[in-house]
Amino acid sequence: MQRMARRITGCFVAGALALSPLGMAQTATTLPAGASTVAVATPAPVLGDIPFASPHAAAVRVPSAANAWGGPRTGQEATLSDRVVSYRIQAKLDPDKHAVDGQQQLTWRNRSDRPVSTVYLHLYLNAFESEGSTFFTERRTLAAHGGGRGLAEVKKGEWGYIDLGKVEQDGAALKWSFVHPDGGPTTDRTVVRVELAAPVPAGGSVTLDMAFHSQLPRVIERTGYFGKFNLVAQWFPKIGVLELPGERGATAPRWNVHEFHFLSEFFADFGEYDVHITAPKDYVVGAVGEQQGEPVADGNNLVWHFTQGDVHDFAWVAAQGYKTMDTTWQGPGSPEVKVRVIYPAEYTSNAKPVMKASTDSLTYFSQTLGPYPYKTVTAVIPPLNASEAGGMEYPTFFTADSYDSVKPGTLNEYMLDFVTIHEFGHGYFYGLLATNEFEEPMLDEGLNEYWDERMLRERGQKVWLTTPFYRWFGVEAPMSVFALERLTATLTRPADPLGQNSWDRLSTSAYGTVYSRTATAMHDLEERLGKDVTERAFKQYYATWHFRHPSAADLQATLIEVSGNRRAVDQIFDQYVYGTDTVDNEIKELVSEEVLPLPGTSTVNGKRTEISSEDNDKRIDEKREAWKKAHPDAKEDTGPFPYRTTVTVWRNGAQVPETVRVTFADGSVENLTWDDDRRWARFEFVKPAKAVSAELDPDRKIYLDANKLNDTRTVKSNHNASRRWASDIAALLQGFYALLGTL
Known part of the structure; x- marks a missing residue:
């Protein structure tokens, strides 16, 4: 997600600790270097249970096993990803209440070597139900030290939440309870523990039927409504990830199911989605994946049907009176891609630039990383007064930014292009590589920022920070895209390692440098390895790890393997990814x-002679005069x-x-x-x-030089x-x- 304010203003292996989701004890927890020590609720151990990933898991130092996540995808498999989960959802939007009623059938496969009797669900929307959530608790602390987005006051009637109704396994009602894997406040309700009626055997699957009611918040961050605009994201019960030994540093099976933190985003298994959306007839609907035929009438509503395999999330938009712009794109190794821009009338001028940046991104990312494998890309331009809905990414679906005027050679033009390219780029780093945004945000936000800037650099795009008024007087300051990153990267006194997790951060400003400091560090590494070598390394990283959730250590190992320059790669990772060094x-x-x-005595041919200071000065002057005559143009x-x-x-x-x-x-x-x-x-x-x-x-x-x-x-x-x-x-x-x- 692109944090607009940050654009201008400015490590641990997750061990297999036996942390129980039940029984909370209030203790002082030691945080990683650079973080504060605060009183938090720490889960107590329960023997025989699959533990949670550490609440302070961050950048992994041990490369994943060769067969992690099923091994590299060769393209010869029946599906693009090793699908672990499938969702079949019936969703109906209430346009007046901005609420969604849903029926969901979730099928999950147990990849581990042992039976599983408990599973965990994310209820992300509960981050917005009260100020007692982990999200709001951290917002009060972190925003006080650096501002950021997602800070709007929530007024009466504007809260959001998700109520989980029935949860059944083969018709048997299941018990569930709220848990706190990261030791967050007991009032947080973003993670649920579900006790299964019958264990899922190793290699077996379980199907859960559930009903839920999702109330969208007035747009706070990432999701919500404004007027007749509804961005429906993080809206359904979503199963956590069971990681296995050899995957992202795990030494034993563990549940990676973190609470919804203020600065974090998401992590999920790949799977398939089959979603029916009921919305009013006069609403435009767009979503992750491919639309299946024309929508079907249902009274005053239409029922839209979308499906998509080999993705790890699903989001959609429903808005009254919006317009659409469509085109197609195709590149080597990719299917024909339908590209759609959905936009409000007040931002009609934004539609063509967003479309061009989207299709240009398809070309650039496909050429420099790997072919785009999906058949759709949908970009949504949010309406006026809903900017917090902008700059957010989901597989095949993202929200861009919006400006009243987009004239060539202006800051607005640059920012609209940048945000569009950035959110599309997440489709590779967050979407296809699917790194853990909770624990290693630099692998998504940071690397994506770096690759976006490479694209802008290839376009010859500059950052025009002066206004036309100043340029009329001859004041022009086009800045290179990486120079801007350097100026916003807080290189002098970085608070946290780039590889730190999302929430153990000094402030929102410190977290913001995940974008700019990573881009700057990768820029400098590229200068040392060479542009072509760096590009080959990232192509190999993508080829090896797409659909497989790589870690920081996996990126580091690939860069070393392709470049052969262990010293340069290790130096950048030790100093910046795992450390907080500065260069100056x-x-x-x-x-x-x-x-x-010089005056004094000397012996020449056995005879000592003396040169006085006066004689020495005279000889110097004479020699200088002679030299000047001989070299008049010297x-x-x-x-x-x-x-x-x-x-x-x-x-x-x-x-x-x-x-x-x-x-x-x-x-x-x-x-x-x-x-x-x-x-x-x-x-x-x-x-x-x-x-x-x-x-x-x-x-x-060397842009890292402070x-x-x-x-x-x-x-x-x-x-x-x-x-x-x-x-x-x-x-x-x-x-x-x-x-x-x-x-």
Whole structure:
């Protein structure tokens, strides 16, 4: 999900701890480095039960087993994914109450080697039922330290919830209870434990029939209604993931079924969905997957039928008076794709740009990662006053952004393109690779941000942070997309490792750097590995792990395997994914002086002679005069005597290979590599000309360097660098204030 405010403003293996979903004890829990210590309810162990994943599980360090999640998909299997679950849902929208009544048949397969007598369901919509939920509890703490989205006040009648009715197994009513896998408040009701009437044998399946009632909230975040617009997401009971040994660091079977946290998103098994949606006749309906024929009349309603296999979620939109725009796309290895944009009349100008960005994304992601395997893409433009419904992703279905005006060369044009590409890109990183957004958000949000920026870079797209008014006066500050990421990445004092989970974070602002700091780190890794090598590595990552839920360690192993450069990959992961290092190298000193003859005595051919200071100065002057006559066009700071130049460099943070470039008065250049772990180093040159400047990272490859102002020194005063970066910051602020004016 794209957090708009963040765009401008700014580790542990999940062990097989025997944590019970029952019996809560109030204790002090030690959080990962960089997080606060707070009183939370910690599940107590119960022997013989399949445990939960750790409440503080984060970036995995151990690569998954070769056969994890059924092994790599070759394309020869009967289905694209190893389908674990299927949902058959009948849903009816009440347009006045913004509520959905549903009947659901859920079939789940037990992949483990043991019988399972208890399963767990997510009731995500209960995050919005009261301020006692984990979502709102964390919102009060984290938003106080960094703002963010999803902060709207909930007024009377605007809460959302999901009421679970009957749950049956072969006609037998089942008992269920609310549990707290992450030790959240007892008032949180986003996870349910269901006691089965009969265990599911190893390799066997169970079918559960259930009824539910979902009340949509006034749009708070990710889901909800505004007026006649209904974004129906996280709306049905959804089974958790039973992970097996060798999958994402697990050493024994465990239930990965986290509560709905304020900053987290989702994780689920692949499966198939067969959904019938009843909505008023004058409503436009769009959803995940393929529409099956024309909708069927049912009184004043229409019944829409959508199906989709090999996805792990289902969301839909129903809106009165909306319009649609359609086209088709096809690329090598992909089926013909129907692309639809659903939009309100007030944002008609947004429809064509969203369509173009969507089809361009299909081309780019298919070429650089792998063919798009589905037959549909649906993009929804939310209405005015429902911006929190924008910038959200589901398989084959996403919501974009919306702007009153989308003129070429404006910040609005860039932002609409960026958000559309970003949300489509989730279809690969969140959708097809299906990483765990609870525990490893950088694998989705961060890597997707990086790949989106690569696409924008290939398009030659710049970020125009100045307004037309400023450009009329000649003030133009187009910024590269990665330069913008760098400026918003909080490189000086990162609070949390990139690989940290979603909720053990200092603040919403600190979480926001998952996007920008990951993109910046991957940019720098690409500079070290090479663009082509990096692209081959990500193609291999996708080919090996799509439909299989990879971990950070799996990404790291693939990058090493393809590039052969373990040192560069491990360095980025150790410093940034698993750590909170900073890079700040500087030119500490630059001295360049003539090497002149010296007065005193010397012995030549056995005879000692003496040169006085006066005679020595005279000879120096004579030699200089003669040289000037012989070289009338010589450049300043060149002459008959050589110059000794010393450059002192200093590390204020983590080690990273740096190029040092020294430029001399005669136009010559010396390049050297500083690639060791010394805190400081001194380099000396004896050249026929005086040094003009010394510069670190002259080709601007290291965006992780927190302070670029100290990368350059000149022998003579030169304020170009400070003026350059000051203008970038000023342009950033101008863009921020311009954005505020549109909110």
